[in-house]
Amino acid sequence: MPNATLKLESVGKRFGPITAVDGIDLTIDRGEFFTLLGPSGSGKTTLLRIIAGLEPPDTGRVLIAGRDVTDLPPYGRDIGMVFQNFLLFPHKTVAENIVFPLRMQRVGRAKRDERLAWIIKLMHLDRLEGRYPNELSGGQQQRVALARGLIAEPELLLLDEPLANLDRELRSEMEVEIRRYQKELQIPFIYVTHNQEEALTMSDRIAVMRNGRFEQVGAKVEIYTNPGSAFVASFVGHANRLEGKLVEANGALGRMEWHGRSILVSCPEGAVAGAALQLSIKYEDLEIAPAGANGVGLQGRNQLPGKLRDIIFKGQTANYIVTLADGVEIIASATPRALSLRPEEAVVVHWPAGGGACFAG
Amino acid sequence: MSAGTLQITPRRTKLYRLFAFRFALLAGPGALFIAIALLLPLLSIVVFSFWRTESYELYADWNLDNYRVMLTEPAYRVFFLRSFFMALSVTLACLVISWPVAYFIAKHGGRYRLLLVLLLAAPFFTGVILRIAALQGLFGPIGLINMTLTEVGLPPIQMLMYTPLAAGIGLVYLYAPFMITAIYLSVINFNFELLEVAKINGAKPWRAFIEITWPLNWIGTAIGLVVVFIPCLASVVTQRFLGGTQSSSFGMSLAQQFGETGTWALGSAMGVALFVFSIAAIILIGRSINLKRSGFTGVINP
Numbered sequence: 001m002p003n004a005t006l007k008l009e010s011v012g013k014r015f016g017p018i019t020a021v022d023g024i025d026l027t028i029d030r031g032e033f034f035t036l037l038g039p040s041g042s043g044k045t046t047l048l049r050i051i052a053g054l055e056p057p058d059t060g061r062v063l064i065a066g067r068d069v070t071d072l073p074p075y076g077r078d079i080g081m082v083f084q085n086f087l088l089f090p091h092k093t094v095a096e097n098i099v100f101p102l103r104m105q106r107v108g109r110a111k112r113d114e115r116l117a118w119i120i121k122l123m124h125l126d127r128l129e130g131r132y133p134n135e136l137s138g139g140q141q142q143r144v145a146l147a148r149g150l151i152a153e154p155e156l157l158l159l160d161e162p163l164a165n166l167d168r169e170l171r172s173e174m175e176v177e178i179r180r181y182q183k184e185l186q187i188p189f190i191y192v193t194h195n196q197e198e199a200l201t202m203s204d205r206i207a208v209m210r211n212g213r214f215e216q217v218g219a220k221v222e223i224y225t226n227p228g229s230a231f232v233a234s235f236v237g238h239a240n241r242l243e244g245k246l247v248e249a250n251g252a253l254g255r256m257e258w259h260g261r262s263i264l265v266s267c268p269e270g271a272v273a274g275a276a277l278q279l280s281i282k283y284e285d286l287e288i289a290p291a292g293a294n295g296v297g298l299q300g301r302n303q304l305p306g307k308l309r310d311i312i313f314k315g316q317t318a319n320y321i322v323t324l325a326d327g328v329e330i331i332a333s334a335t336p337r338a339l340s341l342r343p344e345e346a347v348v349v350h351w352p353a354g355g356g357a358c359f360a361g
Numbered sequence: 362m363s364a365g366t367l368q369i370t371p372r373r374t375k376l377y378r379l380f381a382f383r384f385a386l387l388a389g390p391g392a393l394f395i396a397i398a399l400l401l402p403l404l405s406i407v408v409f410s411f412w413r414t415e416s417y418e419l420y421a422d423w424n425l426d427n428y429r430v431m432l433t434e435p436a437y438r439v440f441f442l443r444s445f446f447m448a449l450s451v452t453l454a455c456l457v458i459s460w461p462v463a464y465f466i467a468k469h470g471g472r473y474r475l476l477l478v479l480l481l482a483a484p485f486f487t488g489v490i491l492r493i494a495a496l497q498g499l500f501g502p503i504g505l506i507n508m509t510l511t512e513v514g515l516p517p518i519q520m521l522m523y524t525p526l527a528a529g530i531g532l533v534y535l536y537a538p539f540m541i542t543a544i545y546l547s548v549i550n551f552n553f554e555l556l557e558v559a560k561i562n563g564a565k566p567w568r569a570f571i572e573i574t575w576p577l578n579w580i581g582t583a584i585g586l587v588v589v590f591i592p593c594l595a596s597v598v599t600q601r602f603l604g605g606t607q608s609s610s611f612g613m614s615l616a617q618q619f620g621e622t623g624t625w626a627l628g629s630a631m632g633v634a635l636f637v638f639s640i641a642a643i644i645l646i647g648r649s650i651n652l653k654r655s656g657f658t659g660v661i662n663p
Contacts, residue, residue: 054557074560081561087554090656091576100572104563132653148562 011060038209080149233280281356286332427630523605540585547581
């Protein structure tokens with residue numbers, strides 16, 4: 001099996017009565033940025049620790065570069081890892097921290113210095129070599145941790161929520177940087193996060209985890225636009241959730257009854273009339289128009305009349321919170337300049353028939 | 362005063378006086394006690410060491426005779442070297458014993474951690490003399506070990522009967538709890554995750570210990586070395602009860618000057634020598650601590 005850097009075969013782990021990781025199969029290719037995305041307690045960190053060799057799996061096998069490492073301790077696996085709380089060695093300088101993996105591999109001094117100079121340039125750590133970790137800012141510490149993880153060019157770099165302790169601005173800067181390193185070095189990254197924006201920004205592929213299982217694995221655009229389950233739909237992106245009942249299944253399209261209104265949805269497979277449905281529509285998939293302007297362009301679309309309660313300005317977009325006739329609220333996002341709506345105005349929220357993701361609920 | 366210069370006069374406000382009063386109230390008693398109970402006796406010993414004793418009386422005629430006697434009389438040198446090597450070997454033995462114990466309690470003690478540490482204090486429920494006497498009952502010619510050996514027809518272990526080894530074991534037994542506590546207090550604040558990082562980065566367990574665990578716990582270890590080495594250097598009782606004639610220590614000889622022989626001035630000089638040497642040892646160990654290299658945070662504020 002060429003190119004596969006990491007292969008997991010039905011890997012499982014239990015902690016007492018809790019199944020943390022439940023029979024995971026996964027193949028990660030060379031040069032791939034792969035993200036494990038899930039809420040806390042979904043097993044993503046445990047899975048990462050199993051790959052690292054910090055936690056032995058109860059079942060299954062772990063293969064790195066075609067070699068079975070299931071029973072190997074972490075120091076035999078040729079991996080790098082970056083942690084949420086940086087975990088630099090506090091008694092070693094930046095340079096000593098970074099070359100640590102090379103020293104452990106008994107790489108000669110000249111070669112070490114060469115690699116150090118290379119990674120310091122790559123990560124813009126110049127002039128920090130002699131500092132101690134407590135003399136660095138959070139962002140600098142995390143870059144040093146990344147440099148330490150990458151200097152030996154491991155088969156695999158594991159990243160456990162590395163940006164969670166950084167402030168927002170720095171985080172988005174680092175997101176871009178980390179992706180750049182990954183693309184430049186072509187080392188596969190496995191990135192654990194609960195932050196969907198991070199996952200979407202950086203990854204090639206995402207696995208959404210829940211209760212120790214993969215809810216969906218796929219390219220990030222696929223995960224975003226075509227969620228495979230109600231959980232994925234609610235976890236990735238911002239979506240309204242409408243729970244109703246299928247009244248009439250008619251081929252691909254079905255009529256869902258929701259708060260006395262009928263909505264045209266794309267039927268989930270095998271759903272029959274009377275089945276409970278969950279419709280998930282992303283904020284940006286909803287459009288909003290003044291109530292009077294009906295007619296043009298709204299034919300054949302799902303329409304929900306209501307009253308604009310508030311506009312939450314976010315900069316590039318704004319969230320329009322609309323109260324429907326029976327008090328239910330629904331959110332649509334749009335470019336704020338495109339619309340000149342005022343709160344309390346009567347509006348119509350509309351979207352294409354069959355739009356959104358619909359699941360059997 | 363030129364124009365534009367802002368003159369700042371510290372104001373002795375009521376609040377300022379309150380703080381000063383509170384500080385004096387809190388720090389005063391301790392400072393006073395140290396001055397009276399520690400510094401004064403020390404000072405008087407230094408003074409006595411330059412005096413002269415004759416038939417159990419101190420005379421204030423200043424001279425260096427006591428130091429000359431102490432440095433030239435071979436017996437004192439032997440006593441001192443004995444004490445020094447005894448303290449050194451006891452300290453090293455304590456180090457070897459204490460590290461695994463402290464590490465184990467800190468890492469695997471779980472909810473019994475506090476209990477286990479408190480158990481280290483169990484020997485202190487009785488006095489030193491009693492504990493040493495108990496060891497005598499264990500090691501002596503008719504002690505538990507040798508009596509059992511004799512009973513089953515084996516020769517007794519000569520090395521345990523009133524030898525420097527027996528005294529050494531006694532000292533290790535007395536002082537190991539101090540070193541364990543010092544190392545434990547250090548290890549309990551050690552971030553074990555750093556070991557995971559080291560292993561992921563290719564360090565085998567022993568290498569991770571040398572690279573990470575040992576240097577990051579060196580302050581605690583150094584404190585342990587000091588709290589064992591210094592009192593062992595001056596130890597009297599253990600050698601007297603367990604050591605036999607080959608173990609007569611500097612401390613024993615020192616005590617004699619203040620007792621049987623009544624040569625207070627010479628005893629004072631020996632005390633000063635012991636004190637100076639102990640301070641030197643502390644400085645030496647202290648110099649091995651590089652705060653930046655210790656992982657001790659809060660020293661530098663960039």
